[in-house]
Amino acid sequence: MAATGRAVRLADVAHLAGVGTSIASRVLNGDPTVSIRPETRERILDAAKTLNYRPNALARGLRLARTMTIGIIINLAYYYENAEILMAVERAAAAAGYLTLIADTADFVGRGEAYRRLLFERRVDGLLIASILVNDEFVRELKQEGLPFVILNRRVRGAGPSASVDDALGMRMAVDHLVELGHTHIGYVAGPVRIDPASRRLVGFRAGMRAAGLPIRSGFVLPCAVDDDAVFRATADLLERRPRPTALIVWSPTAAVPALASVRQSGLRPPEDVSIMSFNESPIARYLNPPLTTVHMPLEEMADAGVHALLRIVDGEHPRSIVARTAPVLVTRGSTGHRGS
Amino acid sequence: MAATGRAVRLADVAHLAGVGTSIASRVLNGDPTVSIRPETRERILDAAKTLNYRPNALARGLRLARTMTIGIIINLAYYYENAEILMAVERAAAAAGYLTLIADTADFVGRGEAYRRLLFERRVDGLLIASILVNDEFVRELKQEGLPFVILNRRVRGAGPSASVDDALGMRMAVDHLVELGHTHIGYVAGPVRIDPASRRLVGFRAGMRAAGLPIRSGFVLPCAVDDDAVFRATADLLERRPRPTALIVWSPTAAVPALASVRQSGLRPPEDVSIMSFNESPIARYLNPPLTTVHMPLEEMADAGVHALLRIVDGEHPRSIVARTAPVLVTRGSTGHRGS
């Protein structure tokens, strides 16, 4: 077995270089106020390299009150968008020299209460909140604790800075697309409309319909739970309206998969019988049958902006809420077509 | 604004209770050797509750050489299976009182080198390695560093304990299923066969064919890269073989989506013209068109076992490699049918 070398400490480096730990520390951290003979500096740097020295993050964090770690509270259960957000956050954090600690909100009910530990144990310099389950009490605790945080992909009145995308605009683009194709009877599988960002998408849907001068027919907007089965049933319900919608928008691409299945189950063929599209892009969209038209939202930019806003707060600044400014992009694929085509 | 209360320290609790920090610490941690007047104990516990005290994780970790955090090195880029593994790991860790720090292997090329920081800065008590990109040098460093680790979802000769599933068995079940349906010309979209676990799936495929007395025809096993486009093209290639395969197995459910699209693009209709199924279950499988037959592997049990093995190593034990023992389950759906049906 490899000699499980006890971790290399700063004292080891200092000793090998024949200096004290204070100088070693200041040289290794590039303290500009240090005055030192070039050869001594070299000895220290060499020693550190030789021993493959890395400062103990806990000791360093304790002293500096900086952990170089951010936390993200997110619900991993629904794949596409959240996984993409998590990826983007991790990437942005890593690029800034930060590590990412995750807490799944499924823990809200668990004994572990991982999110509370992130909050109260000072393990992280800041927190990104990207969970649906953030309630008022939680936000209150958060503010009282004084831990920097940014709310990601949603906006909560008075809660603090957030980074989000312009869901309403994106949804309007979706409606516009269908209107241009001649659709007037547009149904909306709206998801959990009581919570952000689904609520803002609904706003965008209504705005789009109003702008086109189209009425929203009774029962054409159908909220539902996020699980696949609920989406499947909601879609089926929508397709039983008479007159039947000739086009459907689904609030999320993850939900579009069961929605599409439900359309087929109803004996209808997209896009001939009914066009269907989703809000947000997904890597599988182009491989669905038919390939799914989507509105590509700048989630990556949002995640990036969220991380950077958080790090600015950590540095004592007070950034304002951010809405990713990259314009949404309509990705037209085979699942939408002219009415009656 | 809320008075950003400086974090509550143990000394604050002790002071409020009118005792020293040593007693306070021992009482709060339930030290059984402490002897204390019941009323004093109460005062301490009350004080802690009143102040909403949580020990500073860094200070605690520094002293105890225990961070109550594990790290996972994983590639988030390919969604389903990795996201599922990450979810399961986070859940198991949280249930055991541990937090989870992630490092995406995309960082292997980045400046941040998040994975190295996990390794060398003593931020975590142990590491789960679930990445495709783990090379020999990395494993060597890992062992030399003496940080507990478990390799997840893959096996590396001589590298150390791992937690995985019986890929070969699962793949045999897939082959058996198709054989029972009368297929003799079975193609395999094999993915990155040079790396585990795709290599073990290939072994299972070959074993299944041999057991059924079927030859593996030239070009019927087609390795490919993991990206969707490579899968799409590989599938198209397979379908150009003559005689044409009457059934396809895809090494992963994520890859099954572009594979299915490729089948349709070739003008073939599953399952009449060609059956198709994937290894590993996915939440969208039942909503694809046609619904995808899969072999459900016990990834959650694997993740659980991996976490627990890791925690045992942290506790000084020496668990052996684990193969999740829950039997794979064939989930028969519409994408597979009798030959020529």
Place this chain on the structure above:
DNA sequence: CTGCGGAAGAAAATCGATTTTCATGGCGGA
């Protein structure tokens, strides 16, 4: 009355890095 033992709790060392405060030695100027 003296001393012993244990209960109850305080004081101090420790984890490892950073940072402020001190000490030493050499050099130039008076």
Place this chain on the structure above:
DNA sequence: TCCGCCATGAAAATCGATTTTCTTCCGCAG
């Protein structure tokens, strides 16, 4: 020759919690 200052670097305090090592103080037996 002597003083003071700067370059160099060591010693010590700090971050917050844990844990080992003392102190007290009291009651009770001898």
